[in-house]
Amino acid sequence: MSTGALILVLSSLLIIGGGLALFLWAFFNGQFDQIQKGSMLPFNEEEPAGKRTDQIFGDDDTLSEKEPYKGEEKTCGSRK
Amino acid sequence: MDPGSKQSPEYSVSELDRKARFVVLFLIMSGVFWLLFGTLLALVASLKMHMPDWLAASGWLTFGRVRPLHLNTMVYGWASLTGAGVALWLLSRLLKVPVMLRGYIILAGVLWNIALVVGSIQILAGGSRGIEWLEFPVSTMVVIVLCVIIMSASVLMMLAMRRVKQLYVSVWYLIAAFLWFPLLGLVSSLPIFDTPTVQAGMNWWYAHNALGLWFTPIGLAAAYYFIPKVLGRPIYSYGLSLLGFWGLALFYNWNGFHHLIGGPVPTWFVTISISASVMMVIPVVVVAVNHHMTVVGSFRAVVNSPTLRFVVFAAMSYTFVSLQGSMQALRSVNEVIHFTHFVVAHAHIGMYAFVTMMLFGACYYIIPRVTMREWHSKSLIKWHFWLTAIGVIIYAVALQGIGVFQGFAMIDPDVPFTDTVTMTVPYLVARSVSGILMAAGHLIFTWLMFRMVWRPGEQPATPLVWNKIKEEFAS
Ligand code: HEM
Numbered sequence: 133m134s135t136g137a138l139i140l141v142l143s144s145l146l147i148i149g150g151g152l153a154l155f156l157w158a159f160f161n162g163q164f165d166q167i168q169k170g171s172m173l174p175f176n177e178e179e180p181a182g183k184r185t186d187q188i189f190g191d192d193d194t195l196s197e198k199e200p201y202k203g204e205e206k207t208c209g210s211r212k
Numbered sequence: 213m214d215p216g217s218k219q220s221p222e223y224s225v226s227e228l229d230r231k232a233r234f235v236v237l238f239l240i241m242s243g244v245f246w247l248l249f250g251t252l253l254a255l256v257a258s259l260k261m262h263m264p265d266w267l268a269a270s271g272w273l274t275f276g277r278v279r280p281l282h283l284n285t286m287v288y289g290w291a292s293l294t295g296a297g298v299a300l301w302l303l304s305r306l307l308k309v310p311v312m313l314r315g316y317i318i319l320a321g322v323l324w325n326i327a328l329v330v331g332s333i334q335i336l337a338g339g340s341r342g343i344e345w346l347e348f349p350v351s352t353m354v355v356i357v358l359c360v361i362i363m364s365a366s367v368l369m370m371l372a373m374r375r376v377k378q379l380y381v382s383v384w385y386l387i388a389a390f391l392w393f394p395l396l397g398l399v400s401s402l403p404i405f406d407t408p409t410v411q412a413g414m415n416w417w418y419a420h421n422a423l424g425l426w427f428t429p430i431g432l433a434a435a436y437y438f439i440p441k442v443l444g445r446p447i448y449s450y451g452l453s454l455l456g457f458w459g460l461a462l463f464y465n466w467n468g469f470h471h472l473i474g475g476p477v478p479t480w481f482v483t484i485s486i487s488a489s490v491m492m493v494i495p496v497v498v499v500a501v502n503h504h505m506t507v508v509g510s511f512r513a514v515v516n517s518p519t520l521r522f523v524v525f526a527a528m529s530y531t532f533v534s535l536q537g538s539m540q541a542l543r544s545v546n547e548v549i550h551f552t553h554f555v556v557a558h559a560h561i562g563m564y565a566f567v568t569m570m571l572f573g574a575c576y577y578i579i580p581r582v583t584m585r586e587w588h589s590k591s592l593i594k595w596h597f598w599l600t601a602i603g604v605i606i607y608a609v610a611l612q613g614i615g616v617f618q619g620f621a622m623i624d625p626d627v628p629f630t631d632t633v634t635m636t637v638p639y640l641v642a643r644s645v646s647g648i649l650m651a652a653g654h655l656i657f658t659w660l661m662f663r664m665v666w667r668p669g670e671q672p673a674t675p676l677v678w679n680k681i682k683e684e685f686a687s
Pocket of ligand 1: 471
């Protein structure tokens, strides 16, 4: 095998190896302990789940949809 | 205790956005410049496909120079610079720390832009490296990779200083992207791929991984953030999202050699790639189910949000292009579609309908937050969406449709080769029309962005540019 091909195979193994190392770190760091809790990470007190943002084209009839949320921001969200 | 809680104070969302403002705007606006330049090159290249005599006297504007420069400016200018801006903003939000090394990133961004200008002149002057996706001279690639390494250092610092313990799935995708891409760029720049076969192997190992381990993770990270965020509804299954990420990390890297099916490379290389391509169905379907289940029942909220219009369109395109890709990788399918316009359409469903539309959507969310301003015109945003969405659909349908017929004609020994070319001409005209629609969309987007950043007649919200840069280094 030429040097180039060997480097390609080794680099591929490095990518996979890096992925595996990341996985082991995640496992032992407790990243998978309470998996479903992770889904709340994009939200916080300032921008809580249940509050839509970015609804700039809508009228109030959009409130009739079935999923739970309270109130609606009528701006792009620049908090003016 | 949360990592980093000793070192870094608690920041509000608006403080994080304010700190990210200059660096994110700089990267995204640079990207928009290259989007416009790349679009101009695209139109020239597309028109030349059915009007070959047009501009024929100018050596600098021959198809063989304009077409690779279109690809390189879109990939390393628009998608990479804007993608990096979006990625850094997402990381700041999700790790709850400001973007680190901001001054150095701006410096890196300036060098990156200079390298793109130099590389562009070299390609137009006929100095292309002659390797697809790597036509820029090695010097340009090395500068770009070094700039990404500075950003990777910033990402690692943000990780170390983070104020959350658990990492959101978008963060996983972005860490991976910032670690993988420098490796790809550096390996592909080594002067060791000297024989044509090994060079072709490196070419597709690099190019496929740039798609799968740089642009795709940035695109998916954005989808996993903006869909729940805009709907105010957590992602349907967080477990599935992690399965999707680890599936991509495990299978994508082996895909590259499916570009060389039938080529003079060891069969086992190609067979591994075909198997890995089919295995990609698992993470792709997992992502699709998760996004679908999160969005289902919220159609109006999607329509009412400029961000989600683009992001949902992009997420659907990701599913489509990837499942199509798994089929394309089968030997029986590949022998028909290889060397046809079908692959060009697939490439644009990936890089445009998925990656570019995702970046547009991300900009519609991020820019008002970092500038604290509202978009100038709602109807122009709608025009931008419909022009680009209809444009890319026409592009994909026209070229994939004729691509299949072209493929069958090319493997039929009774059909003269010239017939396989002339039969595509009406569809190439349709492609030019679609290109004009997309270009109009880009002009509108640029105008909207320009109005957000430099409002005519208004007192600037930020100090003069050089003071601002000094401030970024000081903080
Ligand atoms: C599971 C996912 C995917 C698989 C298995 C796949 C498969 C393929 C295959 C087999 C080809 C080569 C066809 C040929 O030349 O005969 C190809 C080309 C291409 N794909 Fe994909 N694809 C996938 C997803 C994507 C995505 C997400 C993007 C964009 C982000 C993308 C962008 C491209 C591009 C740009 C090309 C053309 C490369 C060139 O010839 O210049 N693909 N893909």
